[in-house]
Amino acid sequence: MITAPFEYARPGSVDETQSLLNKYGSDAKVIAGGQSLIPLMRLRLSQPTALIDIQGIPGLNEVRRDNGSVEIGALVRHVDIQRNAMLRESLPILVEMSNDVGDNQVRNLGTIGGVIAHGDAAGDYNAAALMLDAEIITNKRRHQARDFYRDIFTTALEHDEVVTAVRFPVSTGRFAYTKFRRRLYDWAIAGVAVQETGSSWRVGYVNLATTPRRGSAVEAALAGGASAADAAAQSGSDIDPTSDVRATAEYKRHLTQVLTVRTLQKATMAA
Template sequence: MIPPQFEYYRAQSVDDAVSALRAGGEDAKALAGGMSLIPVLKMRMSSPPLLVDIGALQSLNYVRVDSDQVCVGALTRHRDLMSSAVLRDALPLLADTAYDVGDAQVRARGTIGGVLAHADSAGDYCMVSLLLDAHIVTTDRVIAAQDFFEGFMETCLGSDELITEIRFPVSRGPHTYIKFRRRRSDWAVIGVGVQRSLDDARACRIGLTNAGFTVSRAPEAEEVYSAGGTADDVAAAAAAHASPLADLAGDVEYKKALIAELTRRAITEVGAQ
């Protein structure tokens, strides 16, 4: 599989990248780790006239803890996240999530900003950003994760807008992310994340990975939890209201059964009421 022809430009700075994208027109694309974009090009699902390579912009590769938030540069690679001592201390869920992304090659090249911009509903950080109420900083604005994902591989990003940073609140309260896949290097068939509130024992957030066209929360299941439902009740509500898609990994019934089981385990792990 050979990609269609494109012009290539290696950006020297964030401003330089934005100018190049603007000059390249609305079909020009940023290239970060290339782990999703290059396969898309090889399958000829997209044919941008210009790729603006931002992969060498080291200023966007960092993890910082800033009082009550963890700030992660958009070009931080999965491997850097999983091995960051700062992150493991402040937000272990994110470090663990990075450890479970793809295989060693993908973790060495792929970036957190690339996962969010690609907006695959199987993208682990997409769900984690919703679960933890993250904010996505771009060259133009700050966007709440709940407003960022708009549909099947669609975000609200403009064509010349780059993600520069992701801000996660330092997590307060028990949380977990359980991901089911056939082989270690596979994407999630289904994933379920749960974040329980420390302030309100009857509140929790539940996020679903690869359970529909886009990543989502499970508001009906969250309500059942708030109303004092058991882990089984919450699990049943999550499965009943989800709309997973049938694919080679399984049919809808199988995926709903997985949503129920993973939700039950996750709720039990963070402490069912």
């Protein structure tokens, strides 16, 4: 379908982006790769009156490591994450996720900043940001990931706010990610990420509630010495799936338990 009409601007700086967002008001949208936004616009589920295209802003496509953190610029694409040797060392779980986002064509355009700002519970990186206590950096402030995801497709971003980078703690412990789906390029029916941090485990859930979820109950059980199976049995209180075309909520709850066990096993056996 053809999208609704809109005005288009391509600012050269973050400041200019903010003034354009203020000029066009709350119906304007920032566009980076557009791989979530354009399909929504084509279905007319989203009808922004203006698109502010940030592709030309210098400095937003860099990846830096300092003081135990990795900072990834908003315009870093999935394909850039896949190929980044430093990320493979410092934050391998994100590289693992990037391999499973969409397909080559989508990964050549889609960006991490877009995934974060879109706030989709199905966006793999959002679960990673949440479980690893990432920081989301914008033109106005720094958000803690745990306070960022508010509701379905709803984040703490204000209308004149643009994500400029995401900061993750360097995470080199054992990890695994399982994205369960019927076709390679689909969203997850359920996604489970686990990361060892020091002596404890972090657990993240993709597309199992209106927002990304952290597996707090599972983490607590693991910290208390529970087996993978016993800990996974706690996952029900960490998620809140709904029935949709892909599966019933009941099926997703069962699947989450099974995948949590498998993902923990994958992480511990890979080491």
